[in-house]
Amino acid sequence: MVEAYVTGIGMIRVGRHFGEGLRSLAARAAFEALESSGSRDVDAVIVASTASYRGAAQLDLAGHIAGSLGLRGAQTLAVEAGDASGLAAVEAAWSMVKSGAASRVLVVGVDKLTDYVSSRVYRELQRLYEAELQALYDIGHAGLAGLLARLYMERYGVDRETLSYWPAMDHAHGKHNPYAMLQFAIDPKAVAKALTVAEPLTLLDSFPIGDGAAAIVIEGEPRGEALARVALALSAAGYPSLTMAEDPLKMDSAAVTAARMREVSGYTISDMDVVELGDPFTSIGVILAESLGLSQPGKAAVDAAEGRFTVGGEGPVVNASGGFKARGHPIGATGVYMVAEVAMQVSGSFPGLKVDGARRGVAVAASGDGSSTHLVLVEEVR
Amino acid sequence: MSMDLSVPETWRVRGPLYRLEAARCRACGRIHYPPLPACPYCGSRDLERVRLPERGILESFTILYSVPEGSRHKAPIVLGLVRLGAARVVAEITDVDPGDLKTGMEVEAVLRRIRSDREAGIIRYGIAFRPLLRGGGGGR
Incomplete structure (x- = not known):
């Protein structure tokens, strides 16, 4: 059986890169990944981005990016799965390598959100949610997360201050990550007092708007040193809208994904040493954590407040990178950052908060309010 | 003002948008909104359009x-x-002082202007909800 290894990684710091377009951002990450993998040749280039779906953006983005990287002749494919695009791209690369369809695949996640004013970005991003009807309303990028936050607090009796420990955890971790957009800690007490985004959620519950690019090389028979092994990549579709979910506080797509991981690998999410978890908003983060089985319903923020998900806690360590909140969330690119971060943790080379002795971890994110969940399981190379 | 409102797009969803049309599955009996080509619960394609009640309960707000x-x-x-009988919808809440909002309150559907596109001259209407007015002077 062919295995799939991560042999090269490149990331740029998430931020406001006004001077660089998609090609330039992608090139910096991709060149670094290719150099560190020891070879410039690839069979295929998979690009994860949501940029192609925005006005005036490049179509056939994968073809254009591959061509701009000097990789003419490579097989190309663009992948879009909303918030989870980067993970879906790794899933595609893993399938190609495992099946033998390609032996060296470059995955590039790249997105740019800072070319326009925030209100336009909110308009674009509300299409992460059911867009045929729901996004005809002015739900913005944060509206549904706000609805879920109130529902969560009232159902479980979780107060605002407790919820605030989740983003504070992200920031406490992210301040050590040189690739994080926001490299500072925050006081949980400051969260409720910040600018309101979608009450009860504030700016400190919300991911920052930034640009980014990350790239990894996935290889079947490594020519050089392998950093980590991609053991499994899977995903599940869920309800197209939280209005249809049996329980809006349980993401069906995440529960199915976690159950399938257990079926295939024997692992639950609590067996992981590290977890990179998609938390564009505090409410989405705690609901995803609980739906995956990382915490009991209503307990994810309490667990975070008690230090369970940080180094020295019961574990796993969640969002050592800073998560969507502090590392940032350049939408289509983020999943590639997440897989790179887990691979660096299990190889002991992560330049931020290190989880000593980490042997396995997952990168997992849902798109929107759970239309699909994607998960990549990464293990150390033995 | 962006010219991003589409007349055909709005026209296609006139049933759910103006009349709260949902889909009821003839196989499992469950109702979902907005209507999909197949039942999200059991996968059956045997669906019929039903109208949701115009009064419901505010389950959450932001x-x-x-x-x-x-x-x-x-x-x-x-x-x-908003919980409307067997289904839920997300919509704007109107005619209310945000300070008066409470989860569990009764609301009723009204037609409201949602967005307009001045350049293209398009106005989009849709269902919003307002607190149910009680007889005997229940103020807004």
Whole structure:
């Protein structure tokens, strides 16, 4: 059986890169990944981005990016799965390598959100949610997360201050990550007092708007040193809208994904040493954590407040990178950052908060309010 | 003002948008909104259109300050998760002082202007919900 290894990684710091377009951002990450993998040749280039779906953006983005990287002749494919695009791209690369369809695949996640004013970005991003009807309303990028936050607090009796420990955890971790957009800690007490985004959620519950690019090389028979092994990549579709979910506080797509991981690998999410978890908003983060089985319903923020998900806690360590909140969330690119971060943790080379002795971890994110969940399981190379 | 409102797009969803049309599955009996080509619960394609009740319960609400382009004059916008019989909808909550909102309150559907596109001259209407007015002087 062919295995799939991560042999090269490149990331740029998430931020406001006004001077660089998609090609330039992608090139910096991709060149670094290719150099560190020891070879410039690839069979295929998979690009994860949501940029192609925005006005005036490049179509056939994968073809254009591959061509701009000097990789003419490579097989190309663009992948879009909303918030989870980067993970879906790794899933595609893993399938190609495992099946033998390609032996060296470059995955590039790249997105740019800072070319326009925030209100336009909110308009674009509300299409992460059911867009045929729901996004005809002015739900913005944060509206549904706000609805879920109130529902969560009232159902479980979780107060605002407790919820605030989740983003504070992200920031406490992210301040050590040189690739994080926001490299500072925050006081949980400051969260409720910040600018309101979608009450009860504030700016400190919300991911920052930034640009980014990350790239990894996935290889079947490594020519050089392998950093980590991609053991499994899977995903599940869920309800197209939280209005249809049996329980809006349980993401069906995440529960199915976690159950399938257990079926295939024997692992639950609590067996992981590290977890990179998609938390564009505090409410989405705690609901995803609980739906995956990382915490009991209503307990994810309490667990975070008690230090369970940080180094020295019961574990796993969640969002050592800073998560969507502090590392940032350049939408289509983020999943590639997440897989790179887990691979660096299990190889002991992560330049931020290190989880000593980490042997396995997952990168997992849902798109929107759970239309699909994607998960990549990464293990150390033995 | 962005020219991003589409007449055909709005026309296609006139049933759910103006009349609260949902789909009921003839196989499992469950109702979902907005209507899909197959039942999200059992996968059956044997569906019929039903209208949701116009009165319901406010299960959650949020006051949105990060308002999308084209609607900033409406800020802040109150959004609600409304339980209508066997289904739920997300829509704007209108005619209310945000301070008076409480989960569990009864609301009723009204037709309201949702967005307009001045350049293209398009106005989009849709269902919003307002607190149910009680007889005997229940104020807004």
